Amino acid sequence: MKPGMQPDHLPPELAADDGLGDRFALLLREACQGRLGTIAWFRTDWQRGGARTGRGTFRTDDGTEAPVIVKVPVGPAELTWNQRLQPDEQDPYGITARLYASGQALGDYDLAWIVMERFPEGPLFGLKRTDAIDLMADAAARFYWRASRFPASDPQRREEWAQHFERARQQCQTNNLPEKQRWNTVLRTAQKSLTAWVAEWRNRSTGEWCHGDLHPANAMSRSNRPEDPAMLIDLAEVRAGHWLEDAVYLERLYWTRPERIAASPPVKLIGKKRAERGLRNDENAARLADIRRVLFAGSAPAFLRTEGNPVVLKATLDVLEETVQRLG
Numbered sequence: 001m002k003p004g005m006q007p008d009h010l011p012p013e014l015a016a017d018d019g020l021g022d023r024f025a026l027l028l029r030e031a032c033q034g035r036l037g038t039i040a041w042f043r044t045d046w047q048r049g050g051a052r053t054g055r056g057t058f059r060t061d062d063g064t065e066a067p068v069i070v071k072v073p074v075g076p077a078e079l080t081w082n083q084r085l086q087p088d089e090q091d092p093y094g095i096t097a098r099l100y101a102s103g104q105a106l107g108d109y110d111l112a113w114i115v116m117e118r119f120p121e122g123p124l125f126g127l128k129r130t131d132a133i134d135l136m137a138d139a140a141a142r143f144y145w146r147a148s149r150f151p152a153s154d155p156q157r158r159e160e161w162a163q164h165f166e167r168a169r170q171q172c173q174t175n176n177l178p179e180k181q182r183w184n185t186v187l188r189t190a191q192k193s194l195t196a197w198v199a200e201w202r203n204r205s206t207g208e209w210c211h212g213d214l215h216p217a218n219a220m221s222r223s224n225r226p227e228d229p230a231m232l233i234d235l236a237e238v239r240a241g242h243w244l245e246d247a248v249y250l251e252r253l254y255w256t257r258p259e260r261i262a263a264s265p266p267v268k269l270i271g272k273k274r275a276e277r278g279l280r281n282d283e284n285a286a287r288l289a290d291i292r293r294v295l296f297a298g299s300a301p302a303f304l305r306t307e308g309n310p311v312v313l314k315a316t317l318d319v320l321e322e323t324v325q326r327l328g
Contacts, residue, residue, distance in 0.1 A: 027106040035059040058100045072113035079112045081235035095142045119220040132216050133264040135230040141273035147209035152240035161198050164299035171301040186321050197291045204242050212237025214246040248292040255315040293323045
């Protein structure tokens, strides 16, 4: 196998291919023993380093031509978790796309790849379903339930929150942020308790898996019928951690539109769905969620390139002030 390749990068001779994936398609069809049809490659906004995604069909054992998505290369987490979360006797519906074929190499190249079910309906985000948060909470709980079969032994992600807050204050000083004085005041107040809050957060239980990128664009359904559950895709960020990391991340996407989650708060809803699956929730989950909100919100000015939208900053500031006051 060719050494030195990153999981999200192509070898130079394939990356430079003028046929936009012709050689890739040939290798994939060989790996799939001729079952994979013509691939129509397309580019997504989040792809980088030459990774490719395509649409095609796959001939199943009964001769049916199933619509599929082809992804190559994929990282080890995405390959592993797509394989682990396939339907079985205990979970016949599954939690992610059906996997028709996969592998860790293409010809002589050390490139992992997957051929998976193509959902007929688009992401919940695009469908604008009113029950999207309920479906997301149910999907998250089903993910945690299935993933709990596998011990969470990965190294924990350590975020330097004190540095983020210090940089946030510096950004408030050097940039003409809207509500600049409010930011300075609430960040100064939060920093007085930050060491204790960070210690409390780091002391949380991290003996389970979280999705790592839980949002409605990463959830699809096999139909648009209300009774059909959502399925989670894009498993590249699955990591050991705590479910509140997913829940507060999902909630944060709606800070600019709080009315959308007023009746279905993600943290409470995911906690309830977890309990229905027999999964344990921390007694201090509400407090841990508040700490996570403060850590997220207080760090926002440190990352103005991605978090600098004035509407987002205003909503984030409102959440930060309210949550710091609640934590006391």
